[in-house]
Amino acid sequence: MSKLDFILEELVTANRILANEGIVDSFGHVSARHPDKPDHYLLSRARAPERIERGDIVEYKLDGTAIDERGRVPYVERYIHGAIYEARPDVHAVVHNHSPSTIPFGVTGKKLKPLLHMCANIGHEVPVWDSQDKFGDTTLLVSDMAMGRDLAQSLGSRPSALMRGHGATVAGRTVRHAVFISVYLEMGAKLQMQAMQMGDVKFLTPGEVDQIIARVTDFPLNRAWENWARRAGREMQA
Amino acid sequence: MSKLDFILEELVTANRILANEGIVDSFGHVSARHPDKPDHYLLSRARAPERIERGDIVEYKLDGTAIDERGRVPYVERYIHGAIYEARPDVHAVVHNHSPSTIPFGVTGKKLKPLLHMCANIGHEVPVWDSQDKFGDTTLLVSDMAMGRDLAQSLGSRPSALMRGHGATVAGRTVRHAVFISVYLEMGAKLQMQAMQMGDVKFLTPGEVDQIIARVTDFPLNRAWENWARRAGREMQA
Amino acid sequence: MSKLDFILEELVTANRILANEGIVDSFGHVSARHPDKPDHYLLSRARAPERIERGDIVEYKLDGTAIDERGRVPYVERYIHGAIYEARPDVHAVVHNHSPSTIPFGVTGKKLKPLLHMCANIGHEVPVWDSQDKFGDTTLLVSDMAMGRDLAQSLGSRPSALMRGHGATVAGRTVRHAVFISVYLEMGAKLQMQAMQMGDVKFLTPGEVDQIIARVTDFPLNRAWENWARRAGREMQA
């Protein structure tokens, strides 16, 4: 199996997992950097993640131009992906979603931070990007490279960023890594909402966050991936 | 396939979707204006949405009189539908439900407003209709045209209205549009409840709401519909 | 089909519905007064509701003595059922459960009252029975007729009562009625918890509650029952 074949199958599985675990609904998307052409990426045509098949996946240049589109309508917000790949050579997969528990953080200014060991992977603190700041009234959709680059700048070197009134974007070193962070971003947000109702929250210390991130090898990612894939009716590739 | 056949199949699918997505329980209903006779509408006999089949759908005049009822018992609250079609020529589908997260807004006077881009479709602010105001103690059911028209007046030109101690009513330009708004009304209500516990909420600006509403073409509605239909065991019609 | 056969099948379906709708977990039970012998009732042996089959149902005298027990171990708390049938000739079915959203009301002294039209069936206000008051430290289980009668007295002529640190008990005129009230007791409790976080709650007026209760004929109960039964893999009996 070629590296490209592997990544295409990974993307189908990633879409199904994100839908099955409640991280995306009928919207949201996940991409991978092309394994042979670092200035191209792979992303489904505009379709609900739960329904995506291999033939839906289109190759794009970083500026969002499709290669061989064949009538497959692109996601309006593909610029999120291109702008992050452009700014972050370390990133090989991007998830954009409307993960429900992250939304209240984006609209209240309350800082989302890791309180559970698995959630260290979301980063020390999750920034909030507000499209109003530079672009004023819009549909909130990241619909060109200018908006994509502004979001990428807000993300900086971090693993995740929230988008006010909209959702979240996650950047990972592999598809499995980006999916893993996305699942624990949702879980961390849900738990922090509950904890904040109860009193002052003891978050992970900076030292704990650093140690955990350093320890997240492919082994735990694969353990979760095997499980999530099977729950979504897919097999884990070797 | 005739336009009528198409709409009848759409209504079966809409009922199944609304049940499967948790927007209706054993009660609630969805209708469509008759495609050939604008002063008639199509609505199931009184049955749980999850169970409805094509043969359950009855044609009604706007005043709620059934055409060819054949023993099929009507919903008591069919007047909701007729009164809205009477007042709103732009409306071709109506959903009435007891969507759980909307109920607390109806009984506390807290304003439900869109805070997530998908939720712009619920309108700038969702009014609350209280049957007590004009009709005093009742079963709260909209059981005649007088009550239906009073609700329609409260709805005005908006896409959705809450009903105190009862539920919500949504008006759309197509069946898919009304179902879409209903799903995001529930989601927006749930998210707003969570956000209000955390602090002051930054809602969408009026300009953002207007831009998003203008942008909701059939394309995103179909993306969600394909997904929801398949989850409910139905296929999307072309 | 005899009346007894009908009731036995109803009880199997009721157990499966209550489990499938999340109203009971591995504990909780539902009984019916014997259709031919008003001083006997029918209740499963001690088994999780989701697993109950017709052969599990045992006939009991009101005092909890089994008729033809054949090694089938009874529920410790069968006295709940006998004591209510003894005190309430109008009652033909009883549900006892640990319905999750009702528990916080039982331990905080906050009054559970109907705020949604369907929830009028729980009664104007749900009393809380506390086993501590008369019996001091116990396992909280209603394990003899003295405790059962004390609970029945707290229930009075109402449709439902909470039990502090334990759960709820519901009395209905038929099996379908008791199941219906149980489902909306859980829903009402969940919605009231949410609404109370938002501000002052406008509950149904006493007049509204009375009108709704008067209107709950078998027709709406059957609509819900058909749906819940099918969701639980059972058919509605004619």
Next chain:
Amino acid sequence: MSKLDFILEELVTANRILANEGIVDSFGHVSARHPDKPDHYLLSRARAPERIERGDIVEYKLDGTAIDERGRVPYVERYIHGAIYEARPDVHAVVHNHSPSTIPFGVTGKKLKPLLHMCANIGHEVPVWDSQDKFGDTTLLVSDMAMGRDLAQSLGSRPSALMRGHGATVAGRTVRHAVFISVYLEMGAKLQMQAMQMGDVKFLTPGEVDQIIARVTDFPLNRAWENWARRAGREMQA
């Protein structure tokens, strides 16, 4: 069937139940003391609980050394299990999980205590073990016997302990007992979070807790186990 065969099958079922009931996600684990060698225990290789099969289960010495590992990678945190078996001769099964509703208690210092009769089994009050106290910044994982023994000391003679920013650990007299406590620890935590939002909580009295614990024989454990096993696609062993 040998005692060892019985326990191995119990462990497979326990893993599937804990996953199916939402007590573990892709992480967390359950072990049993070896029925013939009290200084050995049985625990799966590092794999998601929902996927575990009998061939995944490895025998370990109390110090975490595998017997006949055959390439099966162990859980980093197996020291939790060994340290508790070492300190507690009464314990024959241990569950470690990241049970979601327990997390907010671990990070806020709010005491988790039983408010529902079934939850008496979690003990009079659940202590919180914080790895920071003795070990400073770590990954929070219990990755050697020193950390395991410190956790075991915090657990003391109790049935359950929370771990700050991490999860919970439960000790039982049988596999079924440990699973039962784990399920009701999650439920109790969820209900207490809700009740605390409503006002002062009346917890079970110490006398009630003692009476309930004394009464939890194998009979109720088996009632729940039969149900949970079947829901998870497994049969209860006789």
